[in-house]
Amino acid sequence: MITSMTLRRPDDWHLHLRDGEMLAAVAAYSSHFGRAMIMPNLVPPVVTGAQAAAYRDRILAALPEKVTLRPLMTLYLTEDTDPSDLVAAHRDGIITAVKLYPAGATTNSASGVQDFDKVRPVLEAMAEAGIPLCTHGEVTDPAVDIFDREAVFIDRVLDPIRRATPGLRVVMEHITTSDGVDYVSSQSDMGATITTHHLVINRNHILVGGIRPHYYCLPVAKRESHRLALRRAATSGDTRFFLGTDSAPHPDRAKESACGCAGCFTAPNTMSILAKVFEEDGALDRLEGFTSLNGPAFYGLPANEDMIRLVKRETPATYPTHIPAGDETVTVFDPGFPLYWHVEDPA
Ligand SMILES: NC(=O)N[C@@H](CC(=O)O)C(=O)O
Ligand SMILES: [Zn+2]
Numbered sequence: 001m002i003t004s005m006t007l008r009r010p011d012d013w014h015l016h017l018r019d020g021e022m023l024a025a026v027a028a029y030s031s032h033f034g035r036a037m038i039m040p041n042l043v044p045p046v047v048t049g050a051q052a053a054a055y056r057d058r059i060l061a062a063l064p065e066k067v068t069l070r071p072l073m074t075l076y077l078t079e080d081t082d083p084s085d086l087v088a089a090h091r092d093g094i095i096t097a098v099k100l101y102p103a104g105a106t107t108n109s110a111s112g113v114q115d116f117d118k119v120r121p122v123l124e125a126m127a128e129a130g131i132p133l134c135t136h137g138e139v140t141d142p143a144v145d146i147f148d149r150e151a152v153f154i155d156r157v158l159d160p161i162r163r164a165t166p167g168l169r170v171v172m173e174h175i176t177t178s179d180g181v182d183y184v185s186s187q188s189d190m191g192a193t194i195t196t197h198h199l200v201i202n203r204n205h206i207l208v209g210g211i212r213p214h215y216y217c218l219p220v221a222k223r224e225s226h227r228l229a230l231r232r233a234a235t236s237g238d239t240r241f242f243l244g245t246d247s248a249p250h251p252d253r254a255k256e257s258a259c260g261c262a263g264c265f266t267a268p269n270t271m272s273i274l275a276k277v278f279e280e281d282g283a284l285d286r287l288e289g290f291t292s293l294n295g296p297a298f299y300g301l302p303a304n305e306d307m308i309r310l311v312k313r314e315t316p317a318t319y320p321t322h323i324p325a326g327d328e329t330v331t332v333f334d335p336g337f338p339l340y341w342h343v344e345d346p347a
């Protein structure tokens with residue numbers, strides 16, 4: 001039985017760090033990661049290269065001195081995005097990718113795209129410059145059932161965009177369905193992130209025995225067969241799939257509400273949870289690919305040079321159940337099982 005392993009320092013290819021007091025409260029919890037792709041859905045969103053550079057500086061200032069996490073910035077694509085600003089921000093090393101939110105699909109996505117034809121010139125400029133597009137893959141058509149919104153997005157938006165823009169590198173973010181797995185698996189030049197929580201919970205966890213707002217995120221967790229498809233994809237060794245935690249902190253007050261907002265805060269215990277998931281599936285030898293190798297390979301970046309160590313102990317690792325953030329608290333994702341894998345970070 002394996003009880004310890006050393007792996008390349010992991011990266012988080014989809015992370016929400018927020019801003020201000022929340023940023024200060026959560027940033028250090030991602031310190032086991034080498035790099036993190038920072039989502040731009042602030043209020044107001046990060047839409048220009050100058051805003052991305054300023055946000056990167058605020059993140060670096062919020063990180064404790066000894067933490068080496070490198071934020072990789074994204075721009076929020078709007079119908080008014082200026083292709084030349086975006087290409088310049090990429091050329092100058094300010095941004096790594098661009099994020100597409102269908103308008104209204106998720107938290108702080110009001111400025112997202114409604115008419116996909118309007119962003120065609122930007123997507124073409126991105127394909128030309130080799131700038132990857134990260135997508136929140138859900139349609140917002142009120143006629144489409146919330147559990148079907150990812151599958152419909154593939155047919156109505158993702159596949160047409162990819163066909164119309166050859167050469168555009170696309171990541172389907174936080175996939176939640178076997179439809180997402182199947183689509184990505186059938187494409188040679190795509191990537192997909194999978195979150196920690198979608199490997200652990202299905203929709204019953206959200207709804208059976210009472211509504212559990214801290215399990216509510218978007219795309220919403222689906223039925224068990226979809227969770228199992230995600231587990232198979234993550235643990236398969238297929239290099240198209242990599243970790244994007246989508247750790248998305250919200251004040252408890254905003255989640256424990258008559259209209260609770262979407263997002264799970266998984267940064268603190270992600271690596272312990274993933275070790276347990278991969279161990280259960282007999283795939284500990286593939287954990288490093290998922291957390292530390294496949295993502296950089298997709299983005300054309302080197303894997304991190306340094307290592308972290310995971311050790312399975314007899315007593316569970318302890319994590320805070322809540323963390324303070326200014327006057328608020330944020331609930332840490334509870335996987336519902338003890339976490340015997342401890343992260344030992346030599347840094
Ligand atoms: N995943 C979520 O449920 N929420 C994210 C937004 C997102 O990634 O869609 C957030 O910013 O809170
Ligand atoms: Zn999203």
Ligand SMILES: [Zn+2]
Nearest residue numbers: 014039246248
């Ligand atoms: Zn997200």
